[in-house]
Amino acid sequence: MIRGACLVGQSGGPTAVINASLEGIVEEALKNTYITKVLGSINGVEGILAHQIIDFSNEDTAELSLLKYTPSSILGSVRYKLSEPSLTNEVYQKILQTFEILNIRYFFYIGGNDSMDTVKKLNDFFILANYECKVLGVPKTIDNDLAFTDHTPGYGSSIKYIATAISQIKKDIACYKKGKVTVVEIMGRDAGWLTAGAKLAEVCGCGPDLIYLPEIPFNIDNFVQDVERIYTKNQHVLICVSEGIKNNKNQYILQYREFNNNDDFGHIQLGGVGQVLVEIINQRLSLPVRSIELNLPQRCFATNASKTDIIEAYESGRFALLSAIKGNSGKMVIFKRTNNPYHISFDLIDLELVANKVKTVPLSWINEQHNNLTDCFINYALPLIKGESEIPYVSGLPRFAKLKLEKIKIDEKNQPN
Amino acid sequence: MIRGACLVGQSGGPTAVINASLEGIVEEALKNTYITKVLGSINGVEGILAHQIIDFSNEDTAELSLLKYTPSSILGSVRYKLSEPSLTNEVYQKILQTFEILNIRYFFYIGGNDSMDTVKKLNDFFILANYECKVLGVPKTIDNDLAFTDHTPGYGSSIKYIATAISQIKKDIACYKKGKVTVVEIMGRDAGWLTAGAKLAEVCGCGPDLIYLPEIPFNIDNFVQDVERIYTKNQHVLICVSEGIKNNKNQYILQYREFNNNDDFGHIQLGGVGQVLVEIINQRLSLPVRSIELNLPQRCFATNASKTDIIEAYESGRFALLSAIKGNSGKMVIFKRTNNPYHISFDLIDLELVANKVKTVPLSWINEQHNNLTDCFINYALPLIKGESEIPYVSGLPRFAKLKLEKIKIDEKNQPN
Numbered sequence: 001m002i003r004g005a006c007l008v009g010q011s012g013g014p015t016a017v018i019n020a021s022l023e024g025i026v027e028e029a030l031k032n033t034y035i036t037k038v039l040g041s042i043n044g045v046e047g048i049l050a051h052q053i054i055d056f057s058n059e060d061t062a063e064l065s066l067l068k069y070t071p072s073s074i075l076g077s078v079r080y081k082l083s084e085p086s087l088t089n090e091v092y093q094k095i096l097q098t099f100e101i102l103n104i105r106y107f108f109y110i111g112g113n114d115s116m117d118t119v120k121k122l123n124d125f126f127i128l129a130n131y132e133c134k135v136l137g138v139p140k141t142i143d144n145d146l147a148f149t150d151h152t153p154g155y156g157s158s159i160k161y162i163a164t165a166i167s168q169i170k171k172d173i174a175c176y177k178k179g180k181v182t183v184v185e186i187m188g189r190d191a192g193w194l195t196a197g198a199k200l201a202e203v204c205g206c207g208p209d210l211i212y213l214p215e216i217p218f219n220i221d222n223f224v225q226d227v228e229r230i231y232t233k234n235q236h237v238l239i240c241v242s243e244g245i246k247n248n249k250n251q252y253i254l255q256y257r258e259f260n261n262n263d264d265f266g267h268i269q270l271g272g273v274g275q276v277l278v279e280i281i282n283q284r285l286s287l288p289v290r291s292i293e294l295n296l297p298q299r300c301f302a303t304n305a306s307k308t309d310i311i312e313a314y315e316s317g318r319f320a321l322l323s324a325i326k327g328n329s330g331k332m333v334i335f336k337r338t339n340n341p342y343h344i345s346f347d348l349i350d351l352e353l354v355a356n357k358v359k360t361v362p363l364s365w366i367n368e369q370h371n372n373l374t375d376c377f378i379n380y381a382l383p384l385i386k387g388e389s390e391i392p393y394v395s396g397l398p399r400f401a402k403l404k405l406e407k408i409k410i411d412e413k414n415q416p417n
Numbered sequence: 418m419i420r421g422a423c424l425v426g427q428s429g430g431p432t433a434v435i436n437a438s439l440e441g442i443v444e445e446a447l448k449n450t451y452i453t454k455v456l457g458s459i460n461g462v463e464g465i466l467a468h469q470i471i472d473f474s475n476e477d478t479a480e481l482s483l484l485k486y487t488p489s490s491i492l493g494s495v496r497y498k499l500s501e502p503s504l505t506n507e508v509y510q511k512i513l514q515t516f517e518i519l520n521i522r523y524f525f526y527i528g529g530n531d532s533m534d535t536v537k538k539l540n541d542f543f544i545l546a547n548y549e550c551k552v553l554g555v556p557k558t559i560d561n562d563l564a565f566t567d568h569t570p571g572y573g574s575s576i577k578y579i580a581t582a583i584s585q586i587k588k589d590i591a592c593y594k595k596g597k598v599t600v601v602e603i604m605g606r607d608a609g610w611l612t613a614g615a616k617l618a619e620v621c622g623c624g625p626d627l628i629y630l631p632e633i634p635f636n637i638d639n640f641v642q643d644v645e646r647i648y649t650k651n652q653h654v655l656i657c658v659s660e661g662i663k664n665n666k667n668q669y670i671l672q673y674r675e676f677n678n679n680d681d682f683g684h685i686q687l688g689g690v691g692q693v694l695v696e697i698i699n700q701r702l703s704l705p706v707r708s709i710e711l712n713l714p715q716r717c718f719a720t721n722a723s724k725t726d727i728i729e730a731y732e733s734g735r736f737a738l739l740s741a742i743k744g745n746s747g748k749m750v751i752f753k754r755t756n757n758p759y760h761i762s763f764d765l766i767d768l769e770l771v772a773n774k775v776k777t778v779p780l781s782w783i784n785e786q787h788n789n790l791t792d793c794f795i796n797y798a799l800p801l802i803k804g805e806s807e808i809p810y811v812s813g814l815p816r817f818a819k820l821k822l823e824k825i826k827i828d829e830k831n832q833p834n
Contacts, residue, residue: 014592043594072588079593160813164720167815171489172717175431176496177460204814295709297582300589304720306813385813396577396723396802397621398584 001325002132004105005037007053010073011044011080011111011118015154016161016302017313018140019074019401021110023067024317025138026056029106034325039102042405044078044109045118048098049091051410059403066401068310069391071302073110074403082118085125092125099126099133101410106134106324110317112141112152113356116332120351123330134324137332137351138317142299144193147357148349149334153316154299156309156384159197161301162186163385165294166198167206170238179235181227181281181289185274187298189244190214191360194298198240199373200381208240215361216370217248223277224284226371231287243273253277303398307387312344319346342383418742419549421522422454424470427490428461428497428528428535432571433578433719434730435557436491436818438527440484441734442555443473446523451742456519459822461495461526462535465515466508468827476820483818485727486808488719490527491820499535502542509542516543516550518827523551523741527734529558529569530773533749537768540747551741554749554768555734559716561610564774565766566751570733571716573726573801576614578718579603580802582711583615584623587655596652598644598698598706602691604715606661607631608777611715615657616790617798625657632778633787634665640694641701643788648704660690670694720815724804729761736763759800 006029010018022040029038038056041047054075056064067074083089098104109119119137126133139146144155166184173182186195192213201207209230212218230237245253254273274291281289316333323333331348338345365376392399423446427435439457446455455473458464471492473481484491500506515521526536533554540552556563561572583601590599603612609630618624626647629635647654662670671690691708698706733750740750748765755762782793809816 010592014589046594070588071585073592076594077592163814165714165718167817168488168717168719169713171487171817172431172713175427175490175494177463177493200814203812204817205819206817292712293710294714296586296589297711297714300585301582302585303581308813382812387813388810393805395620395799396725396804397580397617400584400588400621400623402622 001034001327002105003034003036004103005039006035006106006108006321007039007041007102007104008075008108008110009041009044009047010075010077011109011115012077012141013112013299014072014077015140015142015299016071016157016305017068017153017309018110019070020068020310020313021138021140021153021317022074023064024314025108025321026064028318028321030056032321032325035106036103039104040075042407043076045080045082046078048095051098053102053408053410054405055408058406063401063403066399068314069302069389069398070400071300074401079114080118081114082121085121085128087129095122096129096131097412098410099131101412105132108136108138108320108324110138110140112139112143113146113358116351116355119332120330120355123351134327134329136320136324136328138320139332139334140313142194143188143191145191145358145360147354147359150337150344151335151384153309153313155193157302157305158194158298159200159381160306160385161298161304162194162197162294163200164304166208166238166240167201167204170201170206170208173236173238177235179231179288181231181237181239181287183239183241183274183277183289183291184208185241185243185272185291185293187294188214188242190358192242193361195240195242196361196373196377197381199377200385203378203382208238209234210237210239210371211373212239212241212245212371213361213366214242214244214246215363216366218245218253219248220280222370224280227281227287228285239277241273241277245273303389303391305389306385307389308384310389316346323348418451418744419522420451420453421520422456423452423523423525423738424456424458424521425492425525425527426458426461426464427492427494428526428532429494429558430529430716431489431494432557432559432716433488433574433722434485434570434726435527436487437485437727437730438555438557438570438734439491440481441731442525442738443481445735445738447473449738449742452523453520456521457492460493462497462499463495464493465512468515470519470825470827471822472825475823480818480820483816485731486719486806486815487817488717491818496531497535498531499538502538502545504545512539513546513548514829515827516548518829522549525553525555525737525741527555527557529556529560530563530775533768533772536749537747537772540768551744551746553737553741553745555737556749556751557730559611560605560608562608562775562777564771564776567754567761568752568801570726570730572610574719574722575611575715576617576798577723577802578715578721579611579614579711580617581721583625583657584618584621587618587623587625590653590655594652596648596705598648598654598656598704600656600658600691600694600706600708601625602660602689602708602710603657604711605631605659607775609659610778612657612659613778613790613794614798616794617802620795620799625655626651627654627656627788628790629658629662629788630778630783631659631661631663632780633783635662635670636665637697639787641697644698644704645702656694658690658694662690719806720808722806723802724806725801727806733763740765
């Protein structure tokens, strides 16, 4: 096995546990005899190009151990699309130069769908350039839309927040006798995994009344009937809706405005799909109604993270490091599940299989009325939210990892070749 | 001391710990020899009028002990304004009749500003009617705007959620190099207490850049300059703004639209003040900007409640029960603080002093630039968020109290008089 430095980068939208995967890689790397240096790239690929590289051996180990409780990407993230690998391309040349100077022989990229495209291109390029470097992708995305893996790290914590929030919103709205319709807009453009997470609130007796996912075309007439029926019965309706629901012409409902023919309304920045549904309920049913968005806390509320998610994210990082040492490259870590009892083991899959594919919620998990999910989803998702984060608190506030993140000096003149 | 039943009601907006106050009253009452029955009124005063009364001795004590972790008002809430007390008024007659039938001699109302008006009127009425009943108010409001009390139960948990959310949103937005302005809209129409709570995120190193409260007239030009200055320096700006900020003519900024002269825009239900600030930043500075609202989780996120708040809410309920037994009536429980170490003791104050008064954030706690708070606020608020809720979890979800809430039968024919 080749000895050399390893480099880790983070990419795409942040999650509650992307730093847990980082910690898993870094802690395993720091004690591995094949790894000469453990480096991190600031803002993913951009840090390689801009020579913004840090050395984890400069960091306090106690602080590193808090990474698993620290939300967002501590190295900084990026959305950067590499062109096709080519020996003459300047960007790739710059990357190769940096890798050579620092003798980086192991590269780990923690990210979602788009990031796996980057990992694949870098792996292909190093083969083309005949530079020995093991390149592996470590999955993360709250969207849970990566193919070939049972689920993705970050998803469990997001739906734990969503289900916890929904259960408490359900308590909140129930306190007044005077009824109201509440529309909760949840993240997820093309897949309904996050919105489906609201279903879990049912387990503690506080589930939403209606759930609409982008997997099924949204029918406004059926929706209005659903709302009216439940309002008549309960005087309260709690609706969870994915921001990405579309009609049967594949148009976002977000863009739909039934009752506004004002030509220049587009000039005003309107709310999301929740606000559209508010207008529809207002106009067609004349019911008191409001919409709320769960927004950023869905993806960054590490204080409410799932312990299972934290552990799995950490272990998937360790697995990536050990797999690379064994010689694997051009692959992504995937999660394989066995049930009864729930257990996750890790495996690797070729990147060309996963990159740019989207996994959606199985249609068989959506009920016949298309306004809720079946228990199949609960069976799938409940193990993912098990256990609570053990994040330490100081003075009543979370104590996050504090890293120095000092950039190392990279001497371009002293490069080996 | 008179022996008889006690009745508890909840009123106004829900909080994370209003049920902790209820639990304090109920558990103390259940073991008190002067109390013959411990009753609860569904939806506050409305439950008295509609004979929707429950008996806490029918409830499981283990479930009652979970009330302190259960958000919202478990008895249901109400916004009901009583007319002036009068012996001939039908509503008051109905109340008196119910109290007589059930021999209710102690009445506790847990609520905010408006609810204390109800408590005062009921107390005045019972004196007028020569019916012996001890009536006490137990404060609750996330708004912290009740006069004569150091703070109100519910406030500590709300600002703990707000500061926790802000600290994690700060982490989230910092992950991209490409900058953005983020406006977070926080509850509070007339007092900035909740928005001020965002300041506490500074304690864990993740404070907002700018904070605007309704206590100081909002100056748009200064705001634009503040945003531009910080964006130039950091490429990220995190702004916390109270929904109730007003200009120097005392008009809500919420209603202000600088760049839209469209006559019928009022027809569209627009977002709140955050959205107005987004438009201003968009137009005047052309910066990427978004607004988010913390919304209902601010008041109902009991899973993130302050342990200090839970204990104080519980103890204020107990104190109310014991004070009524001692003969006190027509008063509200207040919190008195000693510092170093922080300690809260309880006292009572005449309701006529507190009802319908609003306490705002001291102007001396707002910085000279009117865009942040001083450390005085941190010193005041930090003890209120100390400690985490010990809410039990089952299958990764919070386990709330489950009460039967069976209505008791009230026989109008068998009334004593």
